[in-house]
Amino acid sequence: MIDLPTSQLNPARSKVTARKFALMASVVAGVGVAVYGFNPSADKAEFFTSPAHAQVNTDVSKVAQPIGFADIVERVKPSVISVKIRMKEKAEAGGEEWSFQPGSPMERFFRRFGGPDGLPPGMRGRRGHGLVTGQGSGFFISADGYAVTNNHVVDGADKVEVTTDEGKTFTAKVIGTDPRTDIALIKIEGGSNFPFARLSDDKVRIGDWVLAVGNPFGLGGSVTAGIVSASGRDIGTGPYDDFIQIDAPVNKGNSGGPAFNMKGDVIGVNTAIYSPSGGSVGIAFSIPANTVKSVVAQLKDKGSVSRGWIGVQIQPVTSDIADSLGLKKAEGALVAEPQPNGPAAKAGIQSGDVITAVNGDHVRDARELARTIGSFAPGTSIKLNILHKGTDKVVNLTLGTLPNTVEARADLYGDRDSSHDSDVPRLGLSVAPAASVAGAGTEGVVVVDVDPKGAAADRGFKEGDVILEVAGKSVSNSADVRDAIKAARADEKNSVLMRVRTGSTARFIAIPIAKG
Structure with missing residues (x-):
């Protein structure tokens, strides 16, 4: 009981004061403390306890609890595996750790996104007894033991071992790899009825919750949570870049592991991080599920991936280029040069043409054109909308097969004449x-x-x-x-x-x- 002299109360505000005390009481009740009331008819301001209210609000089972991810994790975690590889140490390597060829595109990429040592996430090689080892993550996509991981996790491996969530270890065979998207398909030898994850059909939205499960630093079975930070990211690894950016902590060893949505479906395969230090700073990149589906289907069928090819060098249409060409918007893909005897050259496409649509679907930029064409099988007939010297036209062509090798660039310039034109x-x-x-x-x-x-x-x-x-x-x-x-x-x-x-x-x- 707390007593306050009535002289300290303003009669004109007694009702307001009562409401304030009632509000205070409700706030206190929210943390499970006994509820106090106010008696305006008393000679003095009186507070009294209400046992009935106190009993209800101190019942912990009635207090709202934060929503967690335990139910989803319990369901999806068994489908995630740890991947360990062994390869024979090459005599010419000479270094203490496994790495990409210095100056190569992959070495530059992983130096930028993987860590200061230039090694891919999860592939810290260790030297000893003539073997180099590395580790990453993966996940089952079918009950008969097919699993997905990153190409850079199993690339060059002489032996692949996987460890399940139950702690069982199996030998795995590499069915096929696709370096352009960094996807690999492996199959466990022996065992059956494996728990597997489903690749999502849903469109990823920025702000959606996401769970990353994998084998960071070899710890195995680790779960982190975050949101989708962005989509359609181009991180400079190739023409098919279309990464999902997430802020769920992803570290070395998470490579090849899944990113789950709240339905428990896989929205992407974690493949890279942006990190000055090599550890998570909240920026990770995942290969979208729709890309994984199309690649895995071909790897399972024939062990490799074939992509459509039109045979052009293309570049983005910038605002300056759009102005030069008289375009209203900086959209489409500008043909810098058709390759000799390629499908585009045979169809009459010329340098300076702008490809604006494929089979009627609008092309926003050069990257989208590359991804769209790459999604078709060689031999497919397509229609391209072209802006040719200010005139719209439609070109029909049959796609060729994207070459597996890139032609070396030659230096065309010898000693220059010292006499200049003006x-x-x-x-x-x-x-x-x-x-x-x-x-x-x-x-x-x-x-x-x-x-x-x-x-x-x-x-x-x-x-x-x-x-x-x-x-x-x-x-x-x-x-x-x-x-x-x-x-x-x-x-x-x-x-x-x-x-x-x-x-x-x-x-x-x-x-x-x-x-x-």
Whole structure:
């Protein structure tokens, strides 16, 4: 009982005060303490306990509890496996740890996303007794022992062992791998009726809960939770990048493990992390389930993946390029150069064409075109919507097979002649006819000097680049370049589009042009 003199109470506010005390009482009740009431008819302000209310609110079973993930984890965790590999140590390796070839694309990628040592997540090699070992994660996709993991987890392995959630160890066989998407399919030898996970059919939404299960640092059977942070991420590993970004902690050893949604379905395969230190900083990348499905189906059927190919070098349509081409939006895929005898060249597609749709489906950018074409089987007939010199047209072609090897790029430039053609004004570069420069070929003009403070340098021009076209017109000397720029100004263009060859690769560059 707490007594307060009535002189301290303002009669005009007694009802308000009563409500305040009642509110305080309800708050206190929420934490399971006895409820107090207020008696306004008493000579003094009186507080009294209410045993009935106290009994209800101190019952822990009636207090709302946070929703956890235990039920989902209990259901899906048995489908996740730890993957351990062994490979014979190569004599030429020479180092204390297994790694990719220095300077290779995969080494640069994992140095950026895997850790400071350039090793992929979960593949810390250890040297000893002539063997190199590594570890990662995976998950069963069928009761008969087929399982998915990362290509980089099992790449080059002489022996693959998996350990189930129950602690049983089995030998596994690599059925097939796809380096372009970093997916591998393995099958357990012996055993049956394995618990397996289902690949999701649902569209991933940013903000959805996600659970990552795997074998971080070899600990096995670890679960972390987070949300989908982003989708459609391009992290620079190849033309088929379409990663889901999650913030569930993922560390080395989680590679190849699943990311589950709240239905218990797999939305992605965890494959990389962004980390300056090598540990989780809350940014991880997963291969989407729809990609995994299509790749696994081919790996299971024939042990490899075949993709459609149209035979073009493509690049994004930037705002400058869109302005140069007279496009309203910076969308589509710009054909930098069709490859000789490829399906696109045979169908009449030319440099400077913009591919805007495939079979009527809109193409947002060059990456989307690459993924779309790659999803078709070789030999498939498709229709491409093309913007050709300002005119829309439809092109029919039959897809070829994407080559497995990338042709080496040759250096086309020998010693340059010291005699320059005159400068191209206002762009910050000097050019000479290609025919006058040894090794530059006969087409276009060669960039022989670049002003580091000029517009051309800002757009990435370098000495030795060959300008083949300006504003859609072939050029063979600086006068041709000047005339093309003059015509672009007359058409009130803010920039001019140039087709430039560097080595064996051609691309378009939009460069701003000064007025006057």
